[in-house]
Amino acid sequence: MPELPEVQTVVSDLVDLVKGRKLDFIEILDTKVWFESELEPGHFADKEVLDVTRRGKYIVYHFVDGYLLQHLRMTGVMLPADSDKIPHNLFGEKSPQLRLSLNFDDLRLIFYDVRRFGTFTAILDLDKFFDAKKLAPELYDDFEHAFGWYLHKVVKVGRPIKSVLLDQSIICGPGNIYADESLHAVKIHPLTPASTLGGEQNRILITEVKRIMDDAIAKRGTSASDYLDVNGNPGVFKQYLQVYKRKGELCLSCKLGKIEVIKIGGRTSHFCPHCQILPPN
DNA sequence: TATGGCCTGTAC
DNA sequence: GTACAGGCCATA
DSSP: OOOHHHHHHHHHHHHHHHTTOEEEEEEESSGGGBOSOSSOGGGGTTEEOOEEEEETTEEEEEETTEEEEEEOTTTEEEEETTOTTSOTHHHHTTOTTEEEEEEETTEEEEEEETTOOOEEEEESOHHHHHHHTTOOOOTTTOHHHHHHHHHHHHTTOOSBHHHHHTOTTTSOSOOHHHHHHHHHHTTOOTTSBGGGSOHHHHHHHHHHHHHHHHHHHHTTOBOSSSOOOTTSOOOBGGGGOSSTTOTTSBOTTTSSSBOEEEEETTEEEEEOTTTSOOOOO
């Protein structure tokens, strides 16, 4: 699933591919894809893509007078229309899984999204949008600022730490994979009430969240199911995962526990019952 | 703050 | 056949 490292990989590809180029037009193929927008698709016709950046798990296309935000959600990928990763028969049948296209003079990028949860949002004011979403600060802009924000919020939260790591208003970037991997790396049980973690424990945890995401970015992300970069290639971080999708396998750290799976807030959570002990309350 | 809904392919 | 995958939003 696209989490921060996967989105960052796509953004890096898009910078190489479309930054500085004039967008001819946007074609909406599935009307549901255009979501919460202040502007119409036509607003961006014949305008230059000044930059492509990332904020949280959003892709941000910058134009002279507006922004196009893309969210991949679970299964969204951006691919050239002639990519063999898009099932060929979908074009003839006008599949709603082909959701939108960005058309440049010699390039047509397709937003291919099997489960159709992904969105495009066209807005005028970036800060206003992300303020309204209550999105936490970026670990990648100013770590201390983002950590301070996290700490200020986490001390008031009695929910399990696993749920907190998925809450983009407290810390932005991790999803289910990197949350589980980070908690395992620092030997914290995912059910630990967030407010019971000490300041130093929290610093170690959030430092690890960023370290693992850095690592995953260097490996171009994790392809656990659908994720592909803009060239149609999978990320290779999957082979480095310690707990995610390793249910029943021996813990690679202690080599004693077998990875277990429990549900926390409706999400599967993987952990080693030997390394990650729930503190008594 | 916990839950269901959005979706559809895959695994059982 | 049914359960499940999970990022985010709406709802209670």
